[in-house]
Amino acid sequence: MTQRPYTIDTLISAKRIAARVEQLAEEIHDEFEGTDKLVVVGLLRGSFVFIADVVRELDLPVEVDFLEASSYGNAMESSREVRILKDLRGEIAGRDVLVVEDIVDTGHTLTQVVKLLQAKDPKKLRTIALLDKPSRREVDIKADWTGFEIPDEFVVGYGIDFAQRNRNLPYIGSVRFLDET
Numbered sequence: 001m002t003q004r005p006y007t008i009d010t011l012i013s014a015k016r017i018a019a020r021v022e023q024l025a026e027e028i029h030d031e032f033e034g035t036d037k038l039v040v041v042g043l044l045r046g047s048f049v050f051i052a053d054v055v056r057e058l059d060l061p062v063e064v065d066f067l068e069a070s071s072y073g074n075a076m077e078s079s080r081e082v083r084i085l086k087d088l089r090g091e092i093a094g095r096d097v098l099v100v101e102d103i104v105d106t107g108h109t110l111t112q113v114v115k116l117l118q119a120k121d122p123k124k125l126r127t128i129a130l131l132d133k134p135s136r137r138e139v140d141i142k143a144d145w146t147g148f149e150i151p152d153e154f155v156v157g158y159g160i161d162f163a164q165r166n167r168n169l170p171y172i173g174s175v176r177f178l179d180e181t
């Protein structure tokens with residue numbers, strides 16, 4: 001498949017992201033202070049950069065785990081299924097859990113993942129998303145912490161891909177197609 005030509009405009013610089021991660025880590029610290037060992041669950045693949053930065057700013061005992069889910073279903077239907085491609089390695093029953101997501105768009109992925117993890121009986125489950133695109137929402141969900149609200153732009157970088165590319169950009173950029181006027 002040929003790729004349409006595009007360029008990437010900086011939307012959120014690496015410096016702004018770092019400053020926001022620091023603030024968020026303070027709030028998460030306050031929420032989970034005194035916890036035995038917080039389980040920080042990254043949703044693969046997009047959250048791998050964000051989770052790495054969050055846990056390094058977090059002055060708490062943490063265990064890191066990953067879940068890979070893919071959301072599928074008829075685009076005309078308002079509900080979607082989530083298939084687990086890689087399940088957690090550890091147990092979360094009775095534990096404090098923080099789910100780390102890169103972006104909440106339609107909201108299906110986070111909704112389904114939260115439902116799935118709640119069924120495992122954690123003591124407390126909270127969610128954090130670096131980015132939120134509220135204008136795209138199809139299900140009513142909001143992460144407990146959001147890094148940045150963004151407009152309806154297709155974004156890449158800081159873990160987020162476009163056709164599996166650009167995850168390694170250190171900033172968040174928006175994709176602009178060069179064949180559009």
Ligand SMILES: O=P(O)(O)OC[C@H]1O[C@H](OP(=O)(O)OP(=O)(O)O)[C@H](O)[C@@H]1O
Nearest residue numbers: 044045046102103104105106107108109
């Ligand atoms: O709110 P939603 O509309 O459900 O979309 C958000 C999800 O979509 C992307 O994942 P993707 O399936 O592209 O996988 P990836 O994380 O491996 O890139 C992104 O990383 C979120 O997990």
Ligand code: HPA
Nearest residue numbers: 105153154155156160161
């Ligand atoms: O803006 C986006 N970029 C990449 N993947 C995505 N998945 C949902 N929204 C996006």
